[in-house]
Amino acid sequence: MDTDLHELLRSLRVWDPEVTELPELDPAAAPAEPLPLFTRWLAEAAAAGQREPHTMSLATADADGLPDVRIVMLHGADADGWSFATHAHSRKGGHLAARPHAALAFYWPVLGRQVRLRGPVGTAPAEEAQADLHARSTGALAAALTGRQSAVLGSVEELARASEGAWERARREPDTPAPSWTLYRLRPDEVEFFQGDARRRHVRLRYRRGQREEWVRELLWP
Ligand SMILES: Cc1cc2nc3c(=O)[nH]c(=O)nc-3n(C[C@H](O)[C@H](O)[C@H](O)COP(=O)(O)O)c2cc1C
Numbered sequence: 466m467d468t469d470l471h472e473l474l475r476s477l478r479v480w481d482p483e484v485t486e487l488p489e490l491d492p493a494a495a496p497a498e499p500l501p502l503f504t505r506w507l508a509e510a511a512a513a514g515q516r517e518p519h520t521m522s523l524a525t526a527d528a529d530g531l532p533d534v535r536i537v538m539l540h541g542a543d544a545d546g547w548s549f550a551t552h553a554h555s556r557k558g559g560h561l562a563a564r565p566h567a568a569l570a571f572y573w574p575v576l577g578r579q580v581r582l583r584g585p586v587g588t589a590p591a592e593e594a595q596a597d598l599h600a601r602s603t604g605a606l607a608a609a610l611t612g613r614q615s616a617v618l619g620s621v622e623e624l625a626r627a628s629e630g631a632w633e634r635a636r637r638e639p640d641t642p643a644p645s646w647t648l649y650r651l652r653p654d655e656v657e658f659f660q661g662d663a664r665r666r667h668v669r670l671r672y673r674r675g676q677r678e679e680w681v682r683e684l685l686w687p
Contacts, residue, residue, distance in 0.1 A: 480577050480661055486513065487577045490660035490668040498680050499656035499672040503542060503580060506658065510573035523549060524568040525560035533560065539571075540597060546650035547582060548589065550597060553647045555614040561586050567651055577661025584653040594648035599640055606635040609643035657685070 480487060488509075496502050510518040524534040535557065540548045547569060552558055561567065565587065571580040588594075598609055610631035611624070618624055634641055653674075660668040667687035675681045 479574070480663070482663075485575060485577055487661050487663055490658065490670060492668065492670050492682070492684055495658075495670055495682065497682075499653070499658075500542060500544070502658060503656065506573070506576075506578060506580065507571075510576055510578065513573075513575045515573045515575045518571070518573055521549075522570040522572075523557065524570070525557050526564050526566070527560050528563040530564075533557070540648065546584070546587075546652035548597075548648055548650045550594060550646060550648045552609070552612075552614040552645045554616075554645050557615075558645075558647065561649060567649075569651060579657075579659040579661075581655075581657045581659070582651060582653040583655045584651050586649050586651045589648035589650060591647075594646055595642050597648050598643060598646050603632070603635045603639065606639065606641070606643070607632040609646045610634055610641060612643075612645070659687075 507518055519539045520536050521539055522534050523537045524532060526532050533556065537549045537551060540550055542548070553562070565585055567584070567586045569580075569582045571578075573579070589597075598606060607628065608631070611628050612631075613627075653672075655671060655673050657669060657671045660670075662668065665687070669685035669687055671683050671685055672680045673683065
C-alpha cells in the first residue's frame, strides 16, 4: 500500500511544461501596492484556464494557538481587504472570534504561481453580508440556510431533510436572511507573490506594511 503511494508520488510532476507556462516576474516592474498585482494575477490565472482560481486556503488558529485550514471562496478584494463569507458559529468562525487573525493562500498551477496573505480579520456590517449572500445563487442561499455548520451531524438523512427545507425556502423567499452568515475581511500586513521558475530560481516578492502604513517591497530567497 505504502509502496504504491510512494511510487505514485514519485511519478507525479509539478509544472509539467505540457500544461504549465511560467511567466517572468520582474520585481522592478511590480506595482507599488499588492492589490493591482493580485487582481492581474487572478485575471491571468482565469484566462490561462486555471479552474476555480477564486478558491483559497484559509488558515486560522484556535484559542490555544493550534492551526487549522480549509478552502473557502474569495468574495472580493479592495482597499478594505480580501473578503470571504461563512457562519459565525462554524469552527473557523469560533477561531476568528477568539483570535481575529488569519492567513490565505492561492495556488494557480497553470502559471506556477502562489499568493500568500496574512493579517487581522474584521467583520463587515450584517446588512452587507446578507446583501452579498442574496446576490449569489439559490444554492448558496440554501447552503447558508441549512445551518449548524461544523456541528456533529447525526445522519445523512438529517442533512437531506434540512437541506430540502432550505432549498425550498431559498426558492420561495430569495431574500430570507441567514443570521449567522458573516462576511469577513482580512486586511493584509503581508502579501507574497511567488512565481515559479523552471531552473528553481523562483521569484518571491513580498509586500509588507511599513511603520507609516506604506508598502515595503522586498525579495525573499526561494
Ligand atoms: C471549493 C470549496 C469552496 C468552499 N467555499 C466555502 C465558503 O466560501 N464558505 C464556507 O463557509 N465554506 C466553504 N467551503 C467549505 C469549507 O472548506 C469547510 O468545509 C467549512 O466551511 C467548515 O469549515 P470549519 O469547520 O473549519 O469552520 C468550501 C469548500 C470547498 C471545497
